[in-house]
Amino acid sequence: MKLRYIITLIVLTTFVLGSCVDDLDVVPIDPDEQTSATLYDDPAAYKQVLAKIYGGLALTGQQGPAGQGDIAGIDEGFSSYLRMYWYHQELTTDEAVIGWNDQTIRDFHDQDWGASDIFIRxxxxxxxxxxxLINEFLRETTDGKLNDRGVSQTLKAEIQTFRAEARLLRALSYWHALDLYGNVPFITENDEVGAFLPQQTNRNDLFNYIESELLAVENELAEPRQNEYARADKAAAWMLLAKLYLNAEVYTGQAKYTECVTYCNKVIGAGYALHNDFQGVFLADNHNSSEIIFPIAFDGENTQSWGGITFIIHAAVGGNMSPADFGIDGGWGGIRTTSAFVNKFADPSGNTDSRAMFFTDGQSLEIADISLFTDGYAITKFKNLTAAGVQGSNATFPDTDFPLFRLADAYLMYAEAVIRGGSGGDAATALGYINALRERAYGNTDGNINAGELNLDFILDERSRELYWEGHRRTDLIRFGQFSESTYVWPWKGGVAEGRSTSSNFNLFPIPSADIAANPNLTQNTGY
Incomplete structure (x- = not known):
């Protein structure tokens, strides 16, 4: 029997917080559907709903790969959380362009989007x-509700861990809201269920809330590497705190680099290790990697979506590239990179720095026509092949997990925070971490740098070389003051081949115009 939770109601196109939530006490006539009135009578339901929350990062609806989508008014494949996040973090930068004419997609690289953009919405x-989803789960798992249902003490203890994980995942989504949109609507499990118009918070208050939530659940989460695979643990919370603190000056005007160092140290000391081969972190068996701290998990048979890793791998294959070399049944010929990113590598062949994963046969370095896949080097970083070269379980839907947080980023954050004046670390250790990444990339010490070369400009470029296409670039460029305006211009920034300066208001995306129109409590971001 297909179980469809009414608490996971479809979000309307003109999304208004709370107003799309129906009466959760109404038991539906359809026996294949359940509401919270009956759902939680089954002890197994608590973990099933938690799985739905985790699945929201990878999947798009109530069945895969499409059908009964969570969000109306947009193609279901487009609406994938990871795919949308990747669009916002990568297509707006020097690391990626896309050749398709899907609605307003090219506005991302042009940096000329508006408040009615369907992808932003x-x-x-x-x-x-x-x-x-998370707010409702937290409402239904209070001590009072659990006691009313006669939940055993053993299950209650397990549910406490579930709640901590859910709060961490909510903090993750609120961090994305903070980073992408700034001053946003704010709602928690303490708000009433039903139609109401939430108040708008500000970046400083939202930063403090995210920080307080992560600190509150830290000790309720599983120890690092002791939870089930792809479930969050303490190290995931530490990574999110480190990233929050690294960008604190952007969000609040107050630097928190010492706090960033503190939580990087916690992650680095938690028993993770760099994967011995860079490519291996992005293959179909990367669930075995000791480097990945928190992935968005995909499975070709059981986690099927036209977004997420399916998009990242298929859309990167076209031209003279062989889909079989990537473990897939066909390429979509969409995404590749700019010469500005290629030029971050002294030798883009990959013969020295193995992170230079470019396909150049039939591809031009410069992009004369964005619509042509062969304009711009292709990227070969993600594949649906195991380390042994075996195709994943499904040639259409890859098994490759997306590494949302991994140890290499902790090394890079530590080094940057130390350079920016954070206490609790030292330059020699920072240099050692950077050279560990470069020794893996080069296979020897030929790429090692000395203390005099370790500066902020180097860190920004090294983050790009190490973390490209992993959803970090826009946030990094903003932190370094190089996203908008003229400090750093790359091909097709601003919609012209040579690139141009853009307005600083594009450092934030607009709150969708539909929400502004529906909720008089909201004020639009400057410039929109």
Missing amino acids: GMYSRIYYQIT
């Missing part, structure tokens, strides 16, 4: 869909 809706 899709990301915003996906974020708040997650938050809505």
Whole structure:
């Protein structure tokens, strides 16, 4: 029997927080559907709903790969949380362009989007869909509710861990809202269920809330590497705190680099290790990697979506590339990179720095026509092949997990925070971490740098070389003051081949115009 939870209601196109939530006490006539009135009578349901929350980062609806989508008004494949996040973090930068004419997609690289952009609305809706799910789960798992249902003490203890994980995932989505949209609507499990118009918070208050939530659940989470695979643990919370603190000056005007160092140290000391081969972190068996701290998990047979890793791998294959070399049944010929990113590598052949994963046969370095896949080097980083070269379980839907947090990023954050004046670390250790990444990339010490070369400009470029296409670049460029305006210009930034300066208001995305129109409590971001 297909189980469909009414608490996971479809988000309307004109998304208004709370107003799309129906009466949860109404038991439906359809025996294949359950509400919270009956769902939680089954002890197994608590973990099933938690799985739905985790699945919201990878999946798009109530069945895969499409059908009964969570969000109306947008193609279901487009509406994937990871795919939308990747669009916002990568297509707006020097690391990726896309050749398709899908609605307003090219506005991302042009940096000329507006408040009615369907993809911006899709990301915003996906974020708040997650938050809505989590709020409802937290309402239904209070001590009072559990006692009323006669839940055993053993299960109650397990549910406490579930709640901590859910709160961490809500903090993750609120961090994305903070980073992408700034001053956003705010709602928690303490708000009433039903139609109401939430108040708008500000970046400083939302930063403090995210920080307080992560600190509150830290000790309730499983120890690092002791939870089930792809479930969050203490190290995931530490990574999110480190990333929050690294960007604190952007969000609040107050630097928190010492706090960033503190939590990087916690992650680094938690028993993770760099994967011996860089490529191996991005293959179909990367669930075995000791480097990945928190993945968005995909499975070709059981986690099927036209977004997420399916998009990242298929859309990167075209031209003279052989789909079989990537473990897939066909390429979509969409995404590749700019010469500005290629030029971050002294030798883009990959013969020295193995992170330079470019396909160049039939591809031009410069992009004369964005619509042509062969304009711009292709990227070969993610594959649906195991380390042994075996195709994943499904040639259409890859098994490859997306490494949302991994140890290499902790090394890079530590080094940057130390350079920016954070206490609790030292330059020699920072240099050692950077050279560990470069020794893996080069296979020897030929790429090692000395203390005099370790500066902020180097860190920004090294983050790009190490973390490209992993959803970090926009946030990094903003932190370094190089995303908008003229400090750093790359091909097709601003919609012209040579690139141009853009307005600083594009450092934030607009709150979707539909939400502004529906909720008089909201004020639009400057410039939109």
